[in-house]
Amino acid sequence: MDNIEMKEKVGKSQVADQVSPIPSLSKIDLAEAMKKQNDVYMFLAGKVISTLAKTSNLVFSPASINAVLIMAANRPEEEETLRSFILSFLRSSSTDELNAVFGEICSVVLADGSASGGPKIAAVNGVWIDQSLSVDSSWNDLLVNSFKAEFAQVDFSTKGEIVRMEVNAWASRHTNDLIQDLLPQGSVTSLTNWIYGNALYFKGAWKEKFEKYLTKNKPFYLLNGESVSVAFMSNYENQYVKAYDGFKVLRLPYQQGRDDADRKFSMYFYLPEKRDGLDNLLKRLTSTHGFLDSHIPIYKDRVGKFRIPKFKIKFGFEASKAFDDFELNVSLYQKAFIEIDEVGTEAAAATAMRRLVGSPSMMPKMIDFVVDHPFLFLIREDRTGTVLFVGQIYDPSKSD
Structure with a gap:
């Protein structure tokens, strides 16, 4: 398999080593924006469970879905219809608000704490853009410096299957091999414009x-x-x-x-x-x-x-089957895993969003x-x- 070179290789959960263009909000505004996103997380949970797993085991990561949606909303060349849909879906007034929330999550929540005895956390983003599309320099800087994304321009027209396999290998690598085959066969074709990915890994001791x-x-x-x-x-x-x-x-x-x-x-x-x-x-x-x-x-x-009870489960789904609003030639896939035992918890999720043409x-x-x-x-x-x-x-x- 051809190896697709990622232009920016960023270690797991690096969050503050470069100057970030993410805007800042007042503490009050940021707190309110965080509350809105937490309500969105639970709305997502309700939609996924009621549609796909009403009476069966399920695990998924709303935070991982949130990451790929925010990245997609930030691309300057993206059509306004998709951006407006994402802002409405995430109940946000602007991409600046979403980016401020994302920055807070990266700096507070997703920093790896294993070196000091806390939970091991790995959160990595990836972007694959067709080589025929333009890449705005400010957007590229936002991806690399703020989203810590691994970025590659690829040839979907002739190497769609190779890209799919590379994305799946990337997801597996960043989730301790817990997430396999994130994108199903046939999901990446010559009609694919871009793929946004997020891989999230958590391991904590009680x-x-x-x-x-x-x-x-x-x-x-x-x-x-x-x-x-x-x-x-x-x-x-x-x-x-x-x-x-x-x-x-x-x-x-x-x-x-x-x-x-x-x-x-x-x-x-x-x-x-x-x-x-x-x-x-x-x-x-x-x-x-x-x-x-x-x-x-x-x-x-x-x-x-x-x-x-001790338990170990995994679950995968395509969001278009859970969300009727995904009618913009966009498909979103996620797989997740969790296991709890006497020592603690190991959990992982990977999400990929792809876009087609059109006291x-x-x-x-x-x-x-x-x-x-x-x-x-x-x-x-x-x-x-x-x-x-x-x-x-x-x-x-x-x-x-």
């Missing part, structure tokens, strides 16, 4: 790990009334857990790095009281402004029964938190509210 000797097989109840036997993790620690009307929330913090004072990563579990209550909970979560921020366990509580009480009550029926989960950076991964589990015994 702040309080689970002892393996406490892991026991227990029943997990399915929607059809049957059950499957799966491995459940447990411990005797107090937990960040809170009961709300019709559901409970658990927050499991990841270990922070020594220089991670400005960010905190956590995994959240949203458990409906009713075994068949996940659909109603999802509707509330995805349609209520600020739902995540208003349902966060702040204090540790005593727990009675406490079990969380606590003194004695807190005990709360049971037994995740033995379908539930929702997400991985979130708590300071910015950025959701890296979101998903649901209907049967943890299935890995695909």
